[in-house]
Amino acid sequence: MSAASRLYPLPFLAVAILAGCSSQSGQPVSKGEKPVDVASVVRQKMPASVKDREAWAKDIATTFKSQGLAPTVENICSVLAVAQQESGYQADPVVPGLSKIAWQEIDRRAERLHIPLFLVHTALKINSPNGKSYSERLDTVKTEKQLSAIFDDFINMVPMGQTLFGSYNPVHTGGPMQVSIAFAEQHAKGYPWNM
Template identity: 65%
Template structure:
């Protein structure tokens, strides 16, 4: 694993840890309740993942948690009840159930004694909303018809980590899971643990931490892959969306990036099958070791001036019912980076 902004392993050399909890507490906003508890949970995640508690790594975690939730384990979301009703109506429309029928069904009592409608109208946090959907799916036949076993609440916790990401990376989780991993994500300890895994527990060669923040929003290696797409676009003359997605995931048909790379096949001396095998590694560190990656940038270095970057902020517009204005991955990364730089300054390292 690599530390936040260098290619050196995050867990070596050993970082002196005797004052780390106190350092985390000092770097957090003074208004955060139970800063000692936050520091303890952050340290536990670092220890479980063998991530060095360096100033850079501490400030990275604090910057993301501050941006995503304001250091609230289960932050309230404005208008969440309205968002939930819209999602229910959208699902009903997809399977041709009249909204009036669905709304009538939601007037029945839920396991806590309130009707589902009452709970939806009063919901304030994603944890509460996830619990409502769990009850609705499990107790009401129409819930199964609308949602199957799929809870539409995708993210949660103080770092707004993806629940599917947590379920995929559950190995090594240092706490007992009393209920479900989904519920752990909504806790402070679980949300921090999986958020830290997503932010720091993968190797990169980025020279600036801002690219790791973009990856946190867009997916591992999105910044590196966007730079690869940029190089392919410049070399091929084919316009590409610099979104970090190198293939059509889940499909066999080639996407725009793969097709653009194929036009360079003769210049790179690689065939279609080799191209596909390399692009399939786009979500791993190994992609940089493929002949395709190295030949694309070798050709770019010979023909493009100035040399093309190896990481750029992905050009992705964010879409979510919770987002009420136009936001992008670059906007998110820059906002987090500002917090990160202020944290470094507070630590006396910038």
Template identity: 55%
Template sequence: MAALLCAACLAACSAPQVREPPIDPDVARAEIAKRIPAATKNREGWAIDIFAAFEALSIRPTPENICAVLAVTEQESTYQVNPTVPGLPAIARREIDARASRYKIPQFMVNTALGVESPNGKTYRERLEKVKTEQELNDLFADFIGMVPLGERLFGSFNPVRTGGPMQVSIAYAEEHARDKRYPYPMPGSVRDEVFTRRGGMYFGIAHLLDYPVDYPDMLFRFADFNAGHYASRNAAFQSAVSKLTKTSLALDGDLIIHGSDQASKTELAVRSLGSELDLSEREIRRDLSLGREEAFGQSAVFERVFALADKRLKRPVPLAVVPNIRLESPKITRKLTTEWFAKRVDQRYDRCLARQQK
């Protein structure tokens, strides 16, 4: 028997690993193009940039991955590199006035600064009144900060345009990703500038959507994470399990601790109340919860023990992913929208994309 077991182990160890078939770039680009809505201009150009991002990020262009990217792009911009934002001049002016009030800068000084002639020959006020896209607004603020003394005082290095490109990716995320991984294109300007190009906007958007490991049962949860932050759906499920165990009302927002503070969050306090059942100290709980924005939290002691306890006490498996309950807040948003609304809208587009077989 021992000899047979040894032989079986050796056979298993020596068995060749199954390799995924090589990718034919022409076939992959054609597959992407055919799933882009027929009315979209330059479908082939979009397909080239999307496939290049998949290649650079080592993400296979499966129908599921392709349609996930296209669904987010259609939701966020309807395939416009720089989508127009209704009412953008008024939104931008409110941002300027709000920051002026915060720094106690008189309104007449703001008006004087906006009356200064900008590098393109128009005053900043004239340019502000005509902006239609976030890229135009981004360029305006970059000039304003660099050329006008009050612009530096108002904004410093902070540009209030925080998202951009066809997938409306966070510029802060793009800058962080570029520090960790080599950007595959020549970059004559900044990462911020690249986000406003089709190639850069798609690259960083695809990275944010797909370039992190999760074990979700449905793409819906990646869409929620795209809106709420990586692992937000996993963390919301953890909060839901803790809430059921402690009979405590917790916000299912994916934020497990108060970052930058020693103060315990409501979630942390609830987990602490389970400390004896989990056989974990407050220090150990804090250590594990601090991993909430990382893959490692899913293998932590507090994560595994909370779900094991919930399954046992509730006599059924509790979900390991829950769409976060977050109200979307942005100067661009004028309606009551939530992460759930966003995720479900994108998921509907995703299903339609999977069913699309146009030529």
């Protein structure tokens, strides 16, 4: 996996964190406060054990700038505290029991639509683009990003899949923060940002 593809979730997670923390755009620095260099403060305050600290610093600084958030130590520390509590600074963390959750949701949706479970489970035995069946991939899925990729592969394989199933992606939140993707998209003005 390339460094670029590995770091792709970081900007999205940063916007999700900051979108969740912001209620208005273009917040000025309060009187008596002076703006700080966001990336420097992030590097200083973030635990040394965090992987890709430089990428986090750069992405959070870019997000502050693009969202017009006041670059104060208090705001930066708030973002870092929420990110640490909710994600442990992992852009695509393992979700315990995700495979079981995914299968339960597939079965629930099939039953709601009156589609026999054996038909759905048989369809998922088809090989996916990576050579494994969709069932095998679902049995070993660990992250929301992986689950979303399985869904995207499946709807791209089915004729008119995007048209018929595009709005049924079971992943509705972005990463560990559980921020609604729709909410984050509304607050992602100008994304993708120049990095």
